[in-house]
Structures are given as C-alpha cells and as structure tokens.
Amino acid sequence: MxxxxxxxxxxxxxxxxxxxxxxxxxxxxxxxxxxxxxxxxxxxxxxxxxxxxxxxxxxxxxxxxxxxxxxxxxxxxxxxxxxxxxxxxxxxxxxxxxxxxxxxxxxxxxxxxxxxxxxxxxxxxxxKEKSKPKAVVIGSSLVKNMRGDWLSSRVSTDVHIAYTIPAAKEKMQDIPCDTNVVLFQLLSNDVKKMSESKCVEDLENLVKLTKEKCRSARIIISLPPNRGDSRSLNTKTDVVNAHVKSLFAEDNIVSICDNSNLSYRGEPNRRFICGDGVHPTPEGEKVLFANIRRAIEGVL
The missing domain is CATH 1.10.357.40 (YbiA-like)
Structure with missing residues (x-):
C-alpha cells in the first residue's frame, strides 16, 4: 500500500x-x-x-x-x-x-x-453519505491521485480509473443506476491511438450508454488539457475538444469542463504539467480537481 x-x-x-x-x-x-x-x-x-x-x-x-x-x-x-x-x-x-x-x-x-x-x-x-448526491468520476491517470472524500463535502464521490474510452465502457457496467452525476476525464490516451472523428464517435457512444444506464444522471465531459509531449498530439487534442464542445452544445444533460486554466494560449502551463508533458504536477492537480469539483457541484 x-x-x-x-x-x-x-x-x-x-x-x-x-x-x-x-x-x-x-x-x-x-x-x-x-x-x-x-x-x-x-x-x-x-x-x-x-x-x-x-x-x-x-x-x-x-x-x-x-x-x-x-x-x-x-x-x-x-x-x-x-x-x-x-x-x-x-x-x-x-x-x-x-x-x-x-x-x-x-x-x-x-x-x-x-x-x-x-x-x-x-x-x-x-x-451521512447515503443522503448526499452520488457522483462518479471515471478517468485516466490524470485523476489517479484524486480522492472522492477530499473532492467535495456536498457530494459522495467515487473515483474509477479507466485509461481509454473502451475501458470506461466496461467500468460503466458496475456504476449504480441511481448515480446523480457521471464525469469522464478521458481522451488523453485515445487521441494517441485513434483519429479525431473516431475519438468523438466513441465518446458519443459512451455518453449514450451512460444515459441509458443512469437515466437521471447529469453527465460531465472534462476535456483533456493541452499537452507538451507532442505538438501534433496537442493540435489533435484541440481539434477533438472543439468537436466535443460543438457536439454537446445543445445537450441539456451533458456539460463540459474545459480545463483551459491549465494552459496558456493553447500550450500547457509548465507549472501545471509534469516533465512528461501530459500528467499534472501537484499544483496542476489542485487546479484540475478544483475544476472537476466545481463542475460536479454546478450541475446539482
């Protein structure tokens, strides 16, 4: 341990x-x-x-x-x-x-x-937790250090690690149907393996699956921050993020957490991103987790 x-x-x-x-x-x-x-x-x-x-x-x-x-x-x-x-x-x-x-x-x-x-x-x-709204965070290693009981005193939150969209679909099988909020922190790994359109398509299918499983839940897409490991992947991330925002712009169930405060003019803020160009520093985690907390509390 x-x-x-x-x-x-x-x-x-x-x-x-x-x-x-x-x-x-x-x-x-x-x-x-x-x-x-x-x-x-x-x-x-x-x-x-x-x-x-x-x-x-x-x-x-x-x-x-x-x-x-x-x-x-x-x-x-x-x-x-x-x-x-x-x-x-x-x-x-x-x-x-x-x-x-x-x-x-x-x-x-x-x-x-x-x-x-x-x-x-x-x-x-x-x-006491039974009376609180239930939230689930499903995400990649960007949220590996997130603890649900630290996130918000107003919400009972469980955190599940899923590195890709297919892995998140499997995790959804175990999520209770009465969950009030489901937040996804994905795409960071998916953009390395799939085209922009495939990333968006798979995410859309994941959202549909979530709506069917948790019929009363609000859904939040926490967009991947800008990355510093590859300029082409950073550009690809921007394209995917733009498509995701557009796709769910009129959806009353889905909200977007864009995490733009981790970047500066489309480039990762070095204070917030580790040397690998992808994972957040401890300071970056504070910003990312605060974004997620506000997003969850904001839809309740």
Missing part, C-alpha cells in the same frame, strides 16, 4: 508513525533514514533510537489514530475489511503489550481498540 502523509509517501502506517515520531523529537537526520527505509520493521528499529519526551505518551495515540483514519480514506481494501468486521471485537495479534494483545494475550490492545473506534466512525460517516 501507499500512504500519503505530511507531504511524504510511505509504504506503511508504521513507517509514517516512526518518521513523525523522530521529526517531533527534533531528530531530522533519523527521520530522513526512516523516510528512506524499505520495510516497516526497519522503520520501527530506527524509531527505537529516538529519545522520547514525556509528552510522547499523550501524543502517540492521537498520531496513530490520525494515521489509521488517513489509511482508511486512502486504502479502499483496508476500509472495506474494517467495515465487514461488523460488531466483532478486534485484536491486534502482536507481542507488543501496549499496541497489541502481548505474548500472553493480556496486552492493552490499544491498536485493536482504535480499529473499533475507527470502524464506528466510518459507519456513521456512511450513514
């Missing part, structure tokens, strides 16, 4: 916990070593070198709970398993007498108790 925390990427909650522990105790050099460690066991071993402040006993539980909460938001598999555990007692089967049940089974099981508390929080949140 990958855990994003404090502007860093970690391979486990343990690594993030030990990194934060070192950092909070002023051990920047040790924190850097933990950040570079490859396994949770190594991170934990390095973390034992920290000279602990008495306040740490108060801080560590709050930190661990926040890390688990973050994991539940970023890792769907972890979240689902936690919810599927129902009302069962959860035991952290580790020899640690504080975080786990200990070698004799009489440990404090703090981590297990945190899981139960987090499960209760997730179930309460799910009840």
């Amino acid at each position: 990958t855990l994003y925390w404090n502007k860093h990427r970690f391979h486990s909650v343990e690594q993030a916990f030990q990194y934060e522990k070192a950092l909070r105790h002023g051990e920047k050099s040790l924190a850097s070593k933990i950040d570079q460690s490859r396994h949770a066991g190594i991170a934990k071993k390095l973390g034992r070198q920290v000279k602990l402040d008495p306040r740490w006993d108060i801080e560590k539980e709050r930190l661990m709970y926040n890390l688990l909460r973050t994991k539940s938001r970023q890792c769907g598999e972890f979240r689902e398993k936690l919810i599927e555990s129902g009302e069962n007692q959860l035991l952290e089967n580790k020899p640690d007498p504080y975080w786990g049940i200990g070698k004799d089974g009489k440990g404090m099981n703090v981590l297990g108790k945190m899981m139960v508390e987090l499960r209760s929080e997730l179930l309460q949140r799910m009840e």
